[in-house]
Amino acid sequence: MATKEYAGKTVETTDDGYLINASDWNEEIAKEIAKEEGIEELNDRHMTVINFMREVFEKTGEGPSIRKLTKESGVPTKELYELFPKGPAKKAARIAGIPKPKGCI
Amino acid sequence: MKKLVILGAGTAGTMMLNKLHETLDRNEWQLTIVDQFETHYYQPGFLFIPFGIYNKKDVVKPKRDFFPKGAEVIVSEIDKIEPDQNRVLLKNNTVLNYDLLIIATGAKVKPEETEGMVSDLWHKNIFDFYTIEGATALANFFKYWEGGKLVLNITEMPIKCPVAPLEFVFLADSYFTERGIRDKVDIHFVTTLPGAFTKPKASSILGDILTKKNIHLTSDFNIARVDNENKKIVSWDEMEVPFDVLVTIPTNMGDDVIARSGMGDELQFVPTDKHTLRADNYDNIFVIGDATNLPSSKAGSVAHFEADILLENILSAIDGRELKAKFDGHANCYIESGFGKGILIDFNYDTEPLPGKFPLPGIGPFSLLEETKMNHYGKVMFRWMYWNLLLKGSELPIESHMSMAGKRA
Ligand SMILES: Cc1cc2nc3c(=O)[nH]c(=O)nc-3n(C[C@H](O)[C@H](O)[C@H](O)COP(=O)(O)OP(=O)(O)OC[C@H]3O[C@@H](n4cnc5c(N)ncnc54)[C@H](O)[C@@H]3O)c2cc1C
Numbered sequence: 001m002a003t004k005e006y007a008g009k010t011v012e013t014t015d016d017g018y019l020i021n022a023s024d025w026n027e028e029i030a031k032e033i034a035k036e037e038g039i040e041e042l043n044d045r046h047m048t049v050i051n052f053m054r055e056v057f058e059k060t061g062e063g064p065s066i067r068k069l070t071k072e073s074g075v076p077t078k079e080l081y082e083l084f085p086k087g088p089a090k091k092a093a094r095i096a097g098i099p100k101p102k103g104c105i
Numbered sequence: 106m107k108k109l110v111i112l113g114a115g116t117a118g119t120m121m122l123n124k125l126h127e128t129l130d131r132n133e134w135q136l137t138i139v140d141q142f143e144t145h146y147y148q149p150g151f152l153f154i155p156f157g158i159y160n161k162k163d164v165v166k167p168k169r170d171f172f173p174k175g176a177e178v179i180v181s182e183i184d185k186i187e188p189d190q191n192r193v194l195l196k197n198n199t200v201l202n203y204d205l206l207i208i209a210t211g212a213k214v215k216p217e218e219t220e221g222m223v224s225d226l227w228h229k230n231i232f233d234f235y236t237i238e239g240a241t242a243l244a245n246f247f248k249y250w251e252g253g254k255l256v257l258n259i260t261e262m263p264i265k266c267p268v269a270p271l272e273f274v275f276l277a278d279s280y281f282t283e284r285g286i287r288d289k290v291d292i293h294f295v296t297t298l299p300g301a302f303t304k305p306k307a308s309s310i311l312g313d314i315l316t317k318k319n320i321h322l323t324s325d326f327n328i329a330r331v332d333n334e335n336k337k338i339v340s341w342d343e344m345e346v347p348f349d350v351l352v353t354i355p356t357n358m359g360d361d362v363i364a365r366s367g368m369g370d371e372l373q374f375v376p377t378d379k380h381t382l383r384a385d386n387y388d389n390i391f392v393i394g395d396a397t398n399l400p401s402s403k404a405g406s407v408a409h410f411e412a413d414i415l416l417e418n419i420l421s422a423i424d425g426r427e428l429k430a431k432f433d434g435h436a437n438c439y440i441e442s443g444f445g446k447g448i449l450i451d452f453n454y455d456t457e458p459l460p461g462k463f464p465l466p467g468i469g470p471f472s473l474l475e476e477t478k479m480n481h482y483g484k485v486m487f488r489w490m491y492w493n494l495l496l497k498g499s500e501l502p503i504e505s506h507m508s509m510a511g512k513r514a
Binding site: 065066067068071072077078080081085086087102 | 261325327329341342370371372400
């Protein structure tokens with residue numbers, strides 16, 4: 001566990017930088033985490049994905065798989081990889097302030 | 106008479122039929138099982154077919170050899186489940202009403218989910234080994250192959266028997282060495298996972314074994330399409346891996362009947378309580394084996410451990426009591442590692458595969474996460490146990506719940 005400061009707020013994170021409490025999240029924090037992930041600006045499409053992830057997390061306690069994301073959020077896979085290069089599921093989850101997706105067994 | 110219907114007579118359905126037949130009062134309950142095929146395939150044996158170790162006849166037996174006398178068996182495709190009417194419609198126009206339903210329709214591969222997979226090169230230079238057709242076509246190809254780039258690609262998780270792709274490349278290393286052309290074969294393991302396997306300890310130990318065997322690893326590769334013309338696989342972020350022969354582990358999904366019935370998640374798996382094995386949305390439906398959305402491995406050994414739990418919970422449900430038995434996600438998998446050796450892993454929802462010893466009364470101990478001859482015999486023994494004990498619902502010498510005995514944390 002670690003603590004970090006984002007947008008003037010001190011939050012708890014896991015060692016690999018995921019928020020411990022999804023309720024700490026706000027859009028300002030998202031913008032700063034996005035910068036750390038190499039995404040300079042969060043546009044509408046980024047936000048569509050992020051809001052969808054938070055919605056699924058609130059309903060089910062888990063972030064969605066890429067397949068669920070592309071099927072239900074209206075953002076095609078190709079675009080998803082353009083928005084969040086190198087592993088959209090992990091990156092978008094971190095920016096959305098929800099836990100890192102568990103790899104299945 | 107009350108009716109209990111089992112959908113699917115594969116590993117899990119057959120096991121449950123035998124257990125329930127032994128246990129339920131036959132004057133009170135009628136047991137019916139439905140499957141589209143008359144042949145039972147020992148799917149773990151498919152792994153050995155491409156290398157000529159097994160052939161088709163080593164992995165098939167008639168399903169009827171494993172059904173108890175007196176159970177009603179229907180051979181037909183299942184068209185649709187109507188959970189709100191408590192009935193199942195079959196393609197042969199039969200309507201089956203039920204008081205309790207067990208869904209055991211398994212998972213199957215869907216290569217057509219990936220663009221360009223089932224196209225010009227399919228079963229010429231591109232094969233799967235998760236089907237009998239794919240495994241035998243690949244055996245014919247390998248027999249005359251003189252070497253080149255062999256690429257194994259895992260499309261998407263979850264997959265049945267998540268260790269099978271690793272076993273495949275280990276066996277390929279062994280097979281081409283024995284044929285004297287290992288120096289002409291470049292083996293490349295390309296996976297969507299961040300490493301060789303899902304869990305950190307096992308992933309690092311198995312990753313080292315890949316390196317030792319001179320098998321190249323590319324992780325975090327998410328395939329978008331196959332370029333048939335240039336013989337390459339291309340990822341969503343435009344990475345490319347060229348191949349001469351591609352062995353794909355296609356997307357695994359639940360059967361289409363689950364989607365037709367509106368009962369599945371995005372991969373057609375049925376949302377199921379991970380401890381009680383009851384369907385999330387229906388009190389009189391239970392789900393077992395590969396058909397569930399459980400965060401456990403999709404494996405025969407897992408279905409076996411689930412069966413003990415499910416039997417107990419079905420008896421509780423019949424008596425109108427709380428479902429007390431809880432599945433812990435226990436999996437126990439032998440990993441063939443080539444040259445007559447094997448590796449064993451044993452884990453559950455909470456405990457990742459760990460090194461150490463695995464005690465087995467009368468036979469063991471086996472070594473965990475280590476290559477030994479003994480573990481290879483474990484795998485060989487598994488086929489015998491599968492046909493002779495497991496399908497018949499008999500006890501195996503392994504507890505349903507995982508034990509920490511012998512493991513090093
Ligand atoms: C290559 C490979 C290697 C493996 N190795 C191992 C291993 O080493 N150890 C291990 O424990 N497990 C292994 N497994 C996994 C194991 O085979 C499966 O987990 C197990 O068979 C699952 O049992 P099941 O009953 O859920 O599904 P299945 O055994 O697949 O049975 C499903 C049944 O349902 C029927 N069905 C489905 N839909 C319909 C329909 N609409 N109408 C009528 N019938 C239908 C099918 O015909 C089938 O008979 C391996 C699998 C593969 C593919």
